[in-house]
Amino acid sequence: xxxHELPAGVGVGVAGVGAGAxxxxxxxxxxxxxxxxxxxxxxxxxxxxxxxxxxAFCYLGPLFYHTNQVTVELNSATLPPGAGHPLGTDGYxxxxxxxxxVGGQSSLELGFAVAIATTVIGTLYGAIAxxxxxxxxxxxxxxxDTLLAVPGLVLLLILxxxxxxxxxxxxxxxxxxxxxxxxxxxxxEVISLRSREYVQAAKAVGGDSWWIIRTHLVPNAFGVIIVSxxxxxxxxxxxxxxxxxLGLGLPPPAADWxxxxxxxxxxxFDGYWWMVYxxxxxxxxxxxxxxxxxxxxxxxxxxxxx
Amino acid sequence: xxxxxxxxxxxxxxxxxxxxxxxILIHLVPGSAARAVLGVKATAGRIAIFNASYGLNxxxxxxxxxxxxxxxxxxxxxxxxTQQPVLTEIIQRLPGDVLLLGVSTVxxxxxxxxxxxxxxxxxxxxxxxxxxxxxxxxxxxxDFFFAIMxxxxxxxxxxxxxxxxxxxxxxxxxxxxxxxxxxxILTLTLVSVAGFSRYxxxxxxxxxxxxxxxxxxxxxxxxxxxxxxxxxxxxxxxIVTLVGLSFPGIxxxxxxxxxxxxxxxxxxxxxxxxxxxxxxxxxxxxxIIGVATVVGNLAADFAYGILDPRIxxxxx
Numbered sequence: 001x002x003x004h005e006l007p008a009g010v011g012v013g014v015a016g017v018g019a020g021a022x023x024x025x026x027x028x029x030x031x032x033x034x035x036x037x038x039x040x041x042x043x044x045x046x047x048x049x050x051x052x053x054x055x056a057f058c059y060l061g062p063l064f065y066h067t068n069q070v071t072v073e074l075n076s077a078t079l080p081p082g083a084g085h086p087l088g089t090d091g092y093x094x095x096x097x098x099x100x101x102v103g104g105q106s107s108l109e110l111g112f113a114v115a116i117a118t119t120v121i122g123t124l125y126g127a128i129a130x131x132x133x134x135x136x137x138x139x140x141x142x143x144x145d146t147l148l149a150v151p152g153l154v155l156l157l158i159l160x161x162x163x164x165x166x167x168x169x170x171x172x173x174x175x176x177x178x179x180x181x182x183x184x185x186x187x188x189e190v191i192s193l194r195s196r197e198y199v200q201a202a203k204a205v206g207g208d209s210w211w212i213i214r215t216h217l218v219p220n221a222f223g224v225i226i227v228s229x230x231x232x233x234x235x236x237x238x239x240x241x242x243x244x245x246l247g248l249g250l251p252p253p254a255a256d257w258x259x260x261x262x263x264x265x266x267x268x269f270d271g272y273w274w275m276v277y278x279x280x281x282x283x284x285x286x287x288x289x290x291x292x293x294x295x296x297x298x299x300x301x302x303x304x305x306x
Numbered sequence: 307x308x309x310x311x312x313x314x315x316x317x318x319x320x321x322x323x324x325x326x327x328x329x330i331l332i333h334l335v336p337g338s339a340a341r342a343v344l345g346v347k348a349t350a351g352r353i354a355i356f357n358a359s360y361g362l363n364x365x366x367x368x369x370x371x372x373x374x375x376x377x378x379x380x381x382x383x384x385x386x387x388t389q390q391p392v393l394t395e396i397i398q399r400l401p402g403d404v405l406l407l408g409v410s411t412v413x414x415x416x417x418x419x420x421x422x423x424x425x426x427x428x429x430x431x432x433x434x435x436x437x438x439x440x441x442x443x444x445x446x447x448x449d450f451f452f453a454i455m456x457x458x459x460x461x462x463x464x465x466x467x468x469x470x471x472x473x474x475x476x477x478x479x480x481x482x483x484x485x486x487x488x489x490x491i492l493t494l495t496l497v498s499v500a501g502f503s504r505y506x507x508x509x510x511x512x513x514x515x516x517x518x519x520x521x522x523x524x525x526x527x528x529x530x531x532x533x534x535x536x537x538x539x540x541x542x543x544x545i546v547t548l549v550g551l552s553f554p555g556i557x558x559x560x561x562x563x564x565x566x567x568x569x570x571x572x573x574x575x576x577x578x579x580x581x582x583x584x585x586x587x588x589x590x591x592x593x594i595i596g597v598a599t600v601v602g603n604l605a606a607d608f609a610y611g612i613l614d615p616r617i618x619x620x621x622x
Contacts, residue, residue, distance in 0.1 A: 142316065146323030149596040149603075153558035157580040158331050158588055238448055242562060245450040246577065258448070265454055269462060280451055287446035 041300060047292030054286055058104035067098025069255065078267065081274050088274035091263060094255075096278055103255035104282065110171055110240055110256070111233035111290070117175040119229045122182025127213045127221070129183070130190030141187070144180050152177045153242060160248040167250060170243070174236050182228045189221035223301040230294030234287045241283060257283040309611055317604045324596035325377065328589050329370050360386075377593065383586035385579075392590035396572060401477040403571040406563075407556055410491045411549065414498035419545065421499070422506025423537060426514055437503070444500035449559050453493045453566040460489060471569035490567040497559050498552070505548050509541040516540075543614055550606025553599045 073093030081088040087096035129140040147155075159173050193199055193216070202212050218225075241258025243249045249259050257279045264275030340348065340356040348356075357363040361372065376383065382392035421441075425434045444452070461469035471490050472483040480487060513519065514537060522532050557573070564573035572591055579587035 142319050142323060145316070145320045145600075146327055146596075148554065149320055149324050149599040150327065150592055151554035151557040151561075151595060151599070153561055154554075154576065154592055154595060155331075157561070157577065158592070161580050161583065162331070234446065238446070241448045242450060242558075245448070245562070246565065247581075261448070261451060265451070268454065268458060280448075283451075284443065284447050288442060291442065291446055 041296040043292045044296030044300070047289045047296060050285060050289035051293065054104065054282070054289065055108065058101050058108060061101040062098065065098060065101070067095040069094055069098055069102050070253065078272055078275075080272075087278050088272075090260070090275050091267060096260075096274055099255055099260060100257070100278055100282055103257050103260050103279070104286075106167065106250060106254060106256040107237050107240065107258070107283070107286070110167065110174070111237045113171045114174045114178060114236040115229045115232040117171065118179045118182055118232050119225055121175065122179035122228070123186050123218060123221075123225055125179065126183035126186030126188075127190050127217055130187035131194065131209060131213055131217065133191075133194075137187070141184075144183060147177075148180050152239070156239070156243060157246070157248065160243065165243075165248060165251060167254065170240065170250065174239060178232050178235060182225065182232070185224045185228050186218075186221050189224050190217050193217055193220055223297070227294050227298045227301070230290055230297065234290035234294070237283070237290075238287055257286075310608060313604060313607050313611075317600050320600050321597055324593060324600070325374060326370075328592045328596070329373055331592075333366060333369070382590035382593070385587050386584045387579075387582050387587075392586050395575060395587065396590055396594055398475050399570060399572045399575055402475060402480055402569065403560065403573070405477060405480060405487075406490060406494065406569065406571060407560060410494035411498060411556065413491070413495040414502055415545070415549070417495070418499045418502030418506055419538075419542065421503045422508075423510045423533065423541065425503070425507045426510030426537075426541075427533070429511060429514075438507075441500045441503050444496055445504065449493070449497055449562040450566055452497065453489070453563055456489050456493055457566075469567070471564075471567040473568075473570065475570045490563050490569050493563050493566075494556070494559055498556060501552065501555070502545070502548065506541065506545060509544050510537055513537050513541045543610065546609050546613070547606050550603040553602045554595075557595055557599075 073089075075093065076085075076089050077091055077093040079085055079089040085095050085097070087100070089095055090099065125140065129137045132140075155177060156173060159176075160170075163169050163173070190213075199212060199216050202216055207215075237257075240249060240256060241261060244256065244258035245262045247262075249262075250256055260279040261276065261283060264272070264279060268276050340353040340362070344352055344356060354363070361369060380393060382396070384390065385392055385395060388395065421437060425437050428434045457469045460467040467488050468483075468486045469489065470486060472480045472486045474480050474482070519532060519536055522536055527535075560571065561573035561577055563569065564571045565577050568574070572594070575587065576591040576595075578584075579591065
C-alpha cells in the first residue's frame with residue numbers, strides 16, 4: 001500500500017510542468033517546484049502520514065494482532081473493552097480492533113480500485129472527447145450530462161438491486177458512476193492544451209492523434225487527474241458506507257467499516273459505544289486524510305496560492 | 307440569445323437521455339418484476355398473465371415508445387405494490403421534499419456564504435483553521451452517521467427534539483409539527499454547509515487576489531464596502547452554478563436523511579420502491595429527479611448567463 005503513495009508524489013512533479021505551463025504560457029516552473037511546494041504543505045504531510053499509518057494498521061496489524069474474524073462466537077458477543085479485547089467485541093463476537101483491520105482492507109482496496117479504474121476510463125474518455133472535438137465531443141458530453149443528471153445514489157440503489165452486490169460488482173458500479181467527473185475535468189484540460197504550441201508542433205511533425213494524446217495531453221493533464229483520483233478514493237469509501245447503511249453493501253462474511261458502523265448503530269442506544277465510535281472515527285479520519293492529500297496536491301499546482 | 311437557445315436544446319437532449327437511461331435500467335432484468343411481486347413460487351402462467359397485464363411481454367422498443375407517449379400525457383404507470391398511479395404517489399410527497407430541500411439549501415447558503423468569506427478574509431488564522439476543521443470533518447462524515455449522532459444528542463440525551471419526522475405527507479400536516487422537522491432539516495443543512503463553505507472560501511480567496519480589489523482599497527474604499535461590493539458580489543456568482551450542480555448530491559443526502567428520520571418524501575418512496583422491486587415507482591422517481599436536475603442546472607446556467615455577460619458572449 002505504501003507504494004501507492006510514492007508515485008503520487010512523483011506524479012505531481014510531472015504534473016507541475018503542465019499546470020505551470022498553463023498558468024504562465026512559455027515560462028515553465030519545473031516539476032521540482034510543484035513537488036517541493038507539495039512536500040512543504042503541512043496538509044499533504046499530515047494526509048500522507050495518516051494514509052500510511054492506516055495502511056500499516058490494516059495490512060501489518062493482523063500479522064501481530066491475531067483475531068478470529070471468521071466464525072461467529074455468540075458466547076463472547078458485545079463484550080466491553082477489556083483484557084483480550086482492547087476495543088471489545090461486536091454483536092457476533094468478533095473482536096472490534098481486529099475487525100477494524102480486516103474491514104479497513106476492504107474499504108481501502110475498494111477506494112483504490114475504484115480510483116484506478118475511474119482514472120483510466122475517465123482519462124481516456126475525456127481525452128478522446130476533448131481531442132476529437134466537434135460532434136463526437138458533443139455526443140460524448142451529452143452522455144455524461146445524462147448520467148450526471150441522475151443522482152449517483154439513486155442509480156446505485158437501482159443497480160445494486162439488479163446485480164447482486166459483491167466486492168467486484170460494487171467496485172464496477174462505483175466506477176460506473178464516478179468516472180464522469182474525471183472525464184469532464186480531463187476533457188477541459190485537453191481542450192485548453194490542444195491549442196498549445198508544443199501540441200501544434202507535435203501535430204505538424206506528423207504525430208498521430210493517439211500518440212499526441214499519450215505523450216503530450218495525458219501527461220500534462222496529470223495534475224487534475226491525480227487530484228480527482230484522490231478525491232475519488234474518499235468518495236468511494238463514503239459511498240460504500242452509505243450503501244452498507246441502506247443494507248446494500250458487501251454481503252457477510254465480508255467486513256468493511258461502513259457495515260461495522262451500521263451494525264454498531266443498532267446497539268448505540270444500548271450503550272455499546274465501542275461498536276460505533278471506533279469504526280466511525282477511523283472511517284472519518286480516512287476520508288479526511290484522502291481529502292487533505294487531494295487538496296494539498298491541488299493547491300500545490302495552483303501557482304497563485306504559493 | 308443563441309447561448310440560451312443552445313443550452314435549452316442541450317437540456318432537452320439530456321432529458322431524452324434520462325428517459326432512455328431509466329428505461330434501459332429498469333429493463334435490465336426482465337421478468338424479475340413479476341417474481342418480485344408474485345413471489346418465488348409463482349407459476350409460469352401467473353407470471354405470463356402479470357407480464358401481459360403490464361405489457362412486459364412486448365418488444366422493448368414498443369414498450370419504450372409507449373412509455374414516452376404515456377409520460378408526455380402525464381402517466382407514469384401504476385405502482386406494483388400499492389396499485390396507485392405513480393404520479394399521484396410522487397405528487398403527494400413532492401411538497402414535503404420541496405420544504406425539506408428548499409429550507410435546508412437556503413439555510414445552508416445563508417450560513418456558508420458569510421462563513422466562506424469570513425474564512426477567506428481571516429485566511430490561515432486560528433478562526434479559519436477551526437472553521438476549516440469543522441467543515442472538513444462534516445464533509446468527510448457519512449450522512450447517516452451524522453444524522454444518527456444528531457438524534458443521539460437532541461432526542462436521546464437532551465430530549466428536546468423528536469427523532470422522527472412528522473408522519474404526515476401533506477404540507478399542512480408537516481407544518482403542524484414543526485419541531486419534528488428540525489432534525490431532518492438540520493442534517494441536510496449542515497451537510498450542505500460543509501461543501502458550500504469550502505467552495506465559497508476558495509472563490510473569495512480568488513477574488514481577494516484580484517487587481518480590482520487593490521484598486522478599490524487604493525482609492526480609499528472602506529473594508530466593509532470592499533467586502534460587500536466587490537468580494538461578495540464577485541465570489542457569489544459561482545455559487546449559482548454550484549447550487550445547480552449540487553442538486554444530485556443533495557438528493558442523495560435526502561434519500562439517506564429521509565430513511566433515517568422516516569420522512570415521508572420522495573427519497574423514502576424511492577428507497578422503499580428499490581427494496582420492493584417496484585419498477586414503475588423507481589422509473590417515475592428517477593425520471594422526475596433527473597428532469598428536476600436538468601431544469602435546475604439550466605436555470606443556474608441562465609441565471610449565470612444573465613448575471614455575467616462574459617458567459618453568454620464567450621465561446622463556452
